[in-house]
Amino acid sequence: MICGVDEAGKGSVLGPMVVAGVAVRSAAVFDDLGVKDSKTLSPAERERLFPLIKKRCRTAVVILPSEEIDRIRREMTMNAIVARAHAQVIEKAHPKTAYVDACDVNPLRYAETVKSHLATPCEIVSEHHADDTYPIVSAASIIAKVTRDREIEKLKEKYGDIGSGYPSDPVTIAYLSAYIDEHRVPPPIARKSWKTVSALLGKKSQSSLAAFF
Known part of the structure; x- marks a missing residue:
C-alpha cells in the first residue's frame, strides 16, 4: 500500500486547514483520471474528480479548525503542526510508503519530522512540489482542497x-x-x-x- 499526502489552507487566516491522504495498491489507478495539483484545476474539475478518487482509493482526512491551530502554535511551529497532521493521516492509511509534499526548506528534515510522529514504521518520500510530481499526491491535494472548500462554504452560511x-x-x-x-x-x-x-x-x-x- 502506498499513500500520498497533501494539505489545503495552511496559510489561511480564516477557517480550517485540511490534510488529506489517498492510499492505493498501485498508482496505475490514476492513469485514466488525469489528476493534477488541485491548484491547477478548476473548482468544477476538482468536484468531478473528488468522488472518483474516493471510489477508487482509501482516503483519510484531518481537519484542524482555526482555534485548534492557535492552541497548538503555542507549543510548535506551523511546519511541525503540518508534519504531525501528515503523520496522523498516514497512520489512518497504514501504507508501506508515503509520498508527502514537503513543508520545510529541507525535505529530508521534513521526512524525519513526519516519522517522529508515527507509531508504525513507514518510508517517507518527502519532496517539494510532490503534488506536481506524483499523481497520488495530486489526488490527495484534490481531496484536501475540495474538503476545505466545503468547510468554507459552511462557514459562509453562518x-x-x-x-x-x-x-x-x-x-x-x-x-x-x-x-x-x-x-x-x-x-x-x-x-x-x-x-x-x-x-x-x-x-x-x-x-x-x-x-x-
Whole structure:
C-alpha cells in the first residue's frame, strides 16, 4: 500500500486547514483520471474528480479548525503542526510508503519530522512540489482542497461572505476588518496567532487612540 499526502489552507487566516491522504495498491489507478495539483484545476474539475478518487482509493482526512491551530502554535511551529497532521493521516492509511509534499526548506528534515510522529514504521518520500510530481499526491491535494472548500462554504452560511480565507483575498481582509470594527475582537474562525490579525488589531487600536487627539 502506498499513500500520498497533501494539505489545503495552511496559510489561511480564516477557517480550517485540511490534510488529506489517498492510499492505493498501485498508482496505475490514476492513469485514466488525469489528476493534477488541485491548484491547477478548476473548482468544477476538482468536484468531478473528488468522488472518483474516493471510489477508487482509501482516503483519510484531518481537519484542524482555526482555534485548534492557535492552541497548538503555542507549543510548535506551523511546519511541525503540518508534519504531525501528515503523520496522523498516514497512520489512518497504514501504507508501506508515503509520498508527502514537503513543508520545510529541507525535505529530508521534513521526512524525519513526519516519522517522529508515527507509531508504525513507514518510508517517507518527502519532496517539494510532490503534488506536481506524483499523481497520488495530486489526488490527495484534490481531496484536501475540495474538503476545505466545503468547510468554507459552511462557514459562509453562518458568518457571511468571508472570501477564500486567505490573507491575499481582499474579500477576506474586508470581512476581517469589518468584524473587528464592529466587535473589537477577531471572529471565532480567525487564526488569532496570525500576523494578519495582530496587524489589523494594532491598526484599529492606533486609529482609536488617534481619535482622542
